[in-house]
Amino acid sequence: MKQEHLEQLENVIEAVKSRQIENVFFIACGGSMASLSLGDYFFTKETDVPSFVYTSNEFIHRDPKSLGQNSLVILRSHSGTTPETVKAASFARQKGALTVAISMETDSPLCQSSEYIIHYNYKDGSDAIDGETGMFYSLIFQLLNVFAPNEKFARVVEKLALLEDLYTKNREKFAEVADTFGKKNKRENIIYTMASGAYIHQAYSFTSCLLMEMLWIHSNAIHSGEYFHGPFEVTDYDVPFLLILGEGPSRPLDERALSFAKKFSEKVEVVDVETLIYEGVDEDLKEYFGPAIIGVVLRLYADALAEHTGHPLSVRRYMWKMDY
Known part of the structure; x- marks a missing residue:
């Protein structure tokens, strides 16, 4: 995995450890929401941390009461320009939540609206571990190891190669x-x-x-x-x-x-x-x-x-x- 990606992951994990996270929200639209939903599946299966999936626009309009300073909000948009998801990032930050954007464009509106960035390579000849699934899995299983430590999660990250x-x-x-x-x-x-x-x-x-x-x-x-x-x-x-x-x-x-x-x-x-x-x-x-x-x-x-x-x-x- 590229050094910049390792540093991005490390920054997110350290930020999560520094706060008392009580719940996790996965926010996106379409295929991006489908991919994040897998994170919710593993969280609910492996931890006792409440986890939720919202399509971006409903997340804003429903305004979940449990969203706040002790929330981790993970957002994804391939291009980083999906308007609803960009607004959702700003909305979550206004609530005091810790926000993490996953995108292929680091200078995109979504990444600019979020505190932390997880960038993935796309069609540039990189190995899959630096691509969409590799970076998302690295993030999710490192987070799982924070909330419910288990040696198998470290093995998942290792096997992503x-x-x-x-x-x-x-x-x-x-x-x-x-x-x-x-x-x-x-x-x-x-x-x-x-x-x-x-x-x-x-x-x-x-x-x-x-x-x-x-x-x-x-x-x-x-x-x-x-x-x-x-x-x-x-x-x-x-x-x-x-x-x-x-x-x-x-x-x-x-x-x-x-x-x-x-x-x-x-x-x-x-x-x-x-x-x-x-x-x-x-x-x-x-x-x-x-x-x-x-x-x-x-x-x-x-x-x-x-x-x-x-x-x-x-x-x-x-x-x-x-x-x-």
């Missing part, structure tokens, strides 16, 4: 099956996604940012545990589902949903997290690395749909083209 190799090997493994998916589903107008646990956030990102935003395919991210409480009524032989079969405590929820969906739909695609390549990762750390790797795999599915539909992922109708 494997990310680049793991990404490459899993891309190679899933390239063909993803391409087949794209070919089979190139004329589908709607594709539902299902997941649970840590993976529901990846399903949300895949649904909202890749299928709906980039490919203009109707979709909905369905929590496997909620599938039987309404959504399963749309299941039919010609209705496509992409289901992330997770690894961890909520896998039984996914297995139950999968069993039902396969009975009535002929278009169920399964991405089984247990089949990912975890080479070099300790057995007890797989649950932390799975969500990072699955994001790379799901991107292959989106790329394949783009290739076979002839719809580039860069095309937008409204985003960045008008005021909204």
Whole structure:
């Protein structure tokens, strides 16, 4: 990891240690919120520190009563220019909270509005450890080690050096099956996604940012545990589902949903997290690395749909083209 990134992480950790942090807020929009939600998942699973996720605008309008001087607010925007998130940073600082911005642009409005910065490299040839997931994971697991000290969190940070190799090997493994998916589903107008646990956030990102935003395919991210409480009524032989079969405590929820969906739909695609390549990762750390790797795999599915539909992922109708 680059020295500047190590120093940024160290500054945040020291700032957290110097204050009596009583709760943590993860604030962002869209795909950035989905990525931060993983931090909330691990915090609620591993610590007794109250943790919350808000889309930026609601964070401001709801004005949580527990937000104050003993709060840690972690915000993310890829470009650092998302207006709602920039305002959320200023709002949190006005409340006296400790604010940390995660972005690829250190001179962005978000970073200028926050006390501390976690910068990540993007498409500059850097290793994954200095990229989006590597920097976010480094931050989260170092924070976990502050609030609930455990030697395994230090091992996660150490193993992040494997990310680049793991990404490459899993891309190679899933390239063909993803391409087949794209070919089979190139004329589908709607594709539902299902997941649970840590993976529901990846399903949300895949649904909202890749299928709906980039490919203009109707979709909905369905929590496997909620599938039987309404959504399963749309299941039919010609209705496509992409289901992330997770690894961890909520896998039984996914297995139950999968069993039902396969009975009535002929278009169920399964991405089984247990089949990912975890080479070099300790057995007890797989649950932390799975969500990072699955994001790379799901991107292959989106790329394949783009290739076979002839719809580039860069095309937008409204985003960045008008005021909204």
